[in-house]
Amino acid sequence: MDLRIVGFDCPFFSTLQNMIDTGDDSDKSLNTPTRTYVRDAKAMAATPADVKEYPNSYAFIIDMPGLKSGDIKVQVEDDNVLMISGERKREEEKEGAKYVRMERRVGKFMRKFVLPENANTDKISAVCQDGVLTVTVEKLPPPEPKKPKTIEVKIA
Secondary structure, eight states, rough: OOOOTTOSHHHHHHHHHHHHHHHHHHHOOOOOHHHHHHHHHHHHHTOOOOOEEEESEEEEEEEEETOOGGGGGEEETTEEEEEEEEOOOOOOOOOTOOOSOOSSSSEEEEEEEOOOTTTEEEEEEEETTTTEEEEEEOOOOOOOOOOOOOOOOOOO
């Protein structure tokens, strides 16, 4: 709110107005997301995926048309976060050719999935076939139910 509109046009109120305006700017800078966060959020939003659960595994399926296996990274972070990332590069322009329309996405992509507790992070495989990446995470076997312990009663 500009205090001069209300009729307060003295130096004291203009200083007060500057302090109020500066306070708003500092709040914005504290709440503004970092460039890295914005870049990662865009990369994640632009990478759709299907997740399937099978009796013995989980499958993460992502379309990756035109990418080579060297352009894709599959990693496990913090022992339970599956991260699939990479970069689709723009093809080299040939001399004399120019784009009339460019709709295919280029740039970095990334997706993170929190794995369930029964996921075996030591048994993960990734296969890219016909432009579709399938990452398979095996499940751990279910724990054996504990049998009750029988204690022998001795006669004293």
